[in-house]
Amino acid sequence: SxxxxxxxxxxxxxxxxxxxxxxxxxxxxxxxxxxxxxxxGRGLQLLFYSIGIDQISSEVPQNLSASRPQDRQFIxxxxxxxxxxxxxxxxxxxPPTSPRGTKNTEAFFGQGTRLTVx
Amino acid sequence: xxxxxxxxxYQHVQEGEDFTTYxxxxxxxxxxxxxxxxxxxxxVFLIQLVKSGEVKxxxxxxxxxxxxxxxxxxxxxxxxxxxxxxxxxxxxxxxxGKLIFGQGTTLQVxx
Numbered sequence: 380s381x382x383x384x385x386x387x388x389x390x391x392x393x394x395x396x397x398x399x400x401x402x403x404x405x406x407x408x409x410x411x412x413x414x415x416x417x418x419x420g421r422g423l424q425l426l427f428y429s430i431g432i433d434q435i436s437s438e439v440p441q442n443l444s445a446s447r448p449q450d451r452q453f454i455x456x457x458x459x460x461x462x463x464x465x466x467x468x469x470x471x472x473x474p475p476t477s478p479r480g481t482k483n484t485e486a487f488f489g490q491g492t493r494l495t496v497x
Numbered sequence: 498x499x500x501x502x503x504x505x506x507y508q509h510v511q512e513g514e515d516f517t518t519y520x521x522x523x524x525x526x527x528x529x530x531x532x533x534x535x536x537x538x539x540x541v542f543l544i545q546l547v548k549s550g551e552v553k554x555x556x557x558x559x560x561x562x563x564x565x566x567x568x569x570x571x572x573x574x575x576x577x578x579x580x581x582x583x584x585x586x587x588x589x590x591x592x593x594g595k596l597i598f599g600q601g602t603t604l605q606v607x608x
Contacts, residue, residue, distance in 0.1 A: 422600035485542035
């Protein structure tokens with residue numbers, strides 16, 4: 380069966396410090412991978428998504444970046460955190476899009492990382 | 498760009514009352530998905546609708562996909578305290594793999 384691992388669960392970082400959040404998926408190949416951010420009491424904002432290694436689309440211009448060094452590994456990074464980067468970061472995966480684009484299935488989420496920038 | 502709007506943002510109901518949340522997309526969707534997020538948790542998939550006009554039921558939950566594949570609704574009959582949480586719709590547009598979520602509707606149920 381497929382599993383998704385996201386760590387750490389909580390993180391407190393000072394303003395200006397770097398960030399690296401890691402997400403790995405097991406039990407599937409060539410998944411679509413996603414990073415979302417959820418501010419307190421708010422919706423899910425899509426930050427990055429990836430349909431393959433080194434194929435990453437950025438949805439929101441900001442001081443965050445994402446990398447996919449391996450098929451089932453997705454990393455969210457920042458060189459210098461801002462106070463506004465605080466939030467609940469969620470990694471998710473979904474099965475790969477079919478060649479004809481006719482099959483899209485559900486996303487499975489990691490447990491999330493609660494980031495507080497102080 | 499593609500936007501998915503969801504209303505209402507919050508809903509407080511008395512236990513036993515019905516509840517509905519509505520979802521509208523700015524573009525035609527290839528499918529619509531619904532998720533539930535319990536307080537402090539992560540979103541969990543509920544269902545996916547693909548066909549125009551499709552209706553699916555899960556016990557007290559009824560999901561509907563509009564004829565134009567741009568809107569959807571989730572209706573809960575006779576709410577229970579276990580229904581508390583935030584309900585999100587999400588949609589794929591085309592074959593990009595991009596999955597956009599609505600802002601969510603947070604449901605509170607008073608016993």
